[in-house]
Amino acid sequence: xxxxRTILLVWNELKMNTVRAEPVEAQESIHISTSSMRTDSxxxxxGSILCLLGFALPAAxxxxxxxDWKKAAETVQKVQKANADISEPQEITLGEGIASNLLGxxxxxxNPAAQQYVNRVGRWLxxxxxxxxxxxxxxxxxxxxxxxxxxxxxYVFITKGLLAxxxxxxxxxxxxxxxxxxxxxxxxxxxxxxxxxxxxxADLANDAIKTNGADxxxxxxxxxxxxxxxxxxxxxxxYEADRMGVVIAARAGYDPYGLxxxxxxxxxxxxxxxxxxxxxxxxxxxxxxxxxxDQEMTDxxxxxxxxxxxxxxxxxxxxxxxx
Numbered sequence: 001x002x003x004x005r006t007i008l009l010v011w012n013e014l015k016m017n018t019v020r021a022e023p024v025e026a027q028e029s030i031h032i033s034t035s036s037m038r039t040d041s042x043x044x045x046x047g048s049i050l051c052l053l054g055f056a057l058p059a060a061x062x063x064x065x066x067x068d069w070k071k072a073a074e075t076v077q078k079v080q081k082a083n084a085d086i087s088e089p090q091e092i093t094l095g096e097g098i099a100s101n102l103l104g105x106x107x108x109x110x111n112p113a114a115q116q117y118v119n120r121v122g123r124w125l126x127x128x129x130x131x132x133x134x135x136x137x138x139x140x141x142x143x144x145x146x147x148x149x150x151x152x153x154x155y156v157f158i159t160k161g162l163l164a165x166x167x168x169x170x171x172x173x174x175x176x177x178x179x180x181x182x183x184x185x186x187x188x189x190x191x192x193x194x195x196x197x198x199x200x201x202a203d204l205a206n207d208a209i210k211t212n213g214a215d216x217x218x219x220x221x222x223x224x225x226x227x228x229x230x231x232x233x234x235x236x237x238x239y240e241a242d243r244m245g246v247v248i249a250a251r252a253g254y255d256p257y258g259l260x261x262x263x264x265x266x267x268x269x270x271x272x273x274x275x276x277x278x279x280x281x282x283x284x285x286x287x288x289x290x291x292x293x294d295q296e297m298t299d300x301x302x303x304x305x306x307x308x309x310x311x312x313x314x315x316x317x318x319x320x321x322x323x
Contacts, residue, residue, distance in 0.1 A: 088153075091189065092135060095153030097222035098188075099137075102157060102229070106143040109160050114140050117317040121169060122156055122176045128251040129184055138176065146266065147279045149229060150179035152188050161275055163318070165265050169310035173252060174259025178245035185244070187237040191228045232282025242289055243296055250304040256297065258309060263290050 086094070108115065122138035134154035143159040150156045156179045158172075166172055182188060232238075242259065250256035267286045269276050283289075 092153035095151040099155040169314040170255040170258030177248040181241040181244035
């Protein structure tokens with residue numbers, strides 16, 4: 001009985017320390033070296049416990065001679081790589097590959113004036129964030145579906161169908177700021193980490209970038225990233241992007257209620273319409289999003305509520321071209 005209890009204690013100890021070794025999104029500022037130190041720490045502790053366990057178990061039950069130490073070392077290296085976030089150049093390259101896949105499904109709208117206008121609004125918003133130096137690219141997709149997407153590294157798309165539902169520049173800014181927030185918080189990257197095999201992310205290194213995405217592992221990772229858009233992000237990621245989006249829009253000088261106005265418009269659409277099917281499938285209920293925004297924004301934007309929505313400029317830039 002004592003031996004079984006010792007095994008259980010060791011197993012629990014290993015599980016607890018493995019969780020601690022994983023990167024925590026709320027601590028993004030912690031250097032990679034710190035994560036490696038934590039990993040080394042729990043491995044050393046685990047090793048010490050296993051050595052002690054050797055005295056509690058019969059030799060036949062714990063034969064160190066049968067351990068493949070080379071394989072064990074490779075496993076440790078993979079754990080350490082998985083704990084390290086990918087670099088910004090890698091993020092940008094991955095995002096470019098995912099954006100290319102999205103454009104393969106729906107090309108850019110052949111309207112240079114609309115593309116330039118949306119890019120001006122998007123880049124102005126991006127300047128108000130902590131990552132203004134990303135190579136931000138904004139585009140309108142020639143797609144009647146109602147949706148918007150973003151990819152790692154600063155790629156943001158809005159469909160012609162969603163643009164047609166808007167009535168002001170503040171509404172456009174609210175939606176773009178929501179998508180910008182996904183990039184800032186690296187929500188897609190986290191979703192890819194969960195969906196792709198750990199070693200694929202761990203092996204995404206400079207070789208894949210030097211070959212411009214020709215690395216097979218890189219191609220698989222891009223495919224995994226593209227699949228995220230069919231499943232959608234975590235609900236909490238969407239709620240966080242809503243909260244951040246209204247703040248970014250307000251910081252840029254827009255009426256912060258632009259995003260809630262778009263959500264209210266979408267709420268009036270027929271949920272059975274095929275043009276909104278993917279959006280409703282991959283996002284939380286609009287009523288829940290509006291309710292949470294109402295709670296967050298009450299009394300928090302009193303000074304910004306009179307900021308302009310710039311509807312005249314919106315219609316002048318797009319006019320009937322947004323239809």
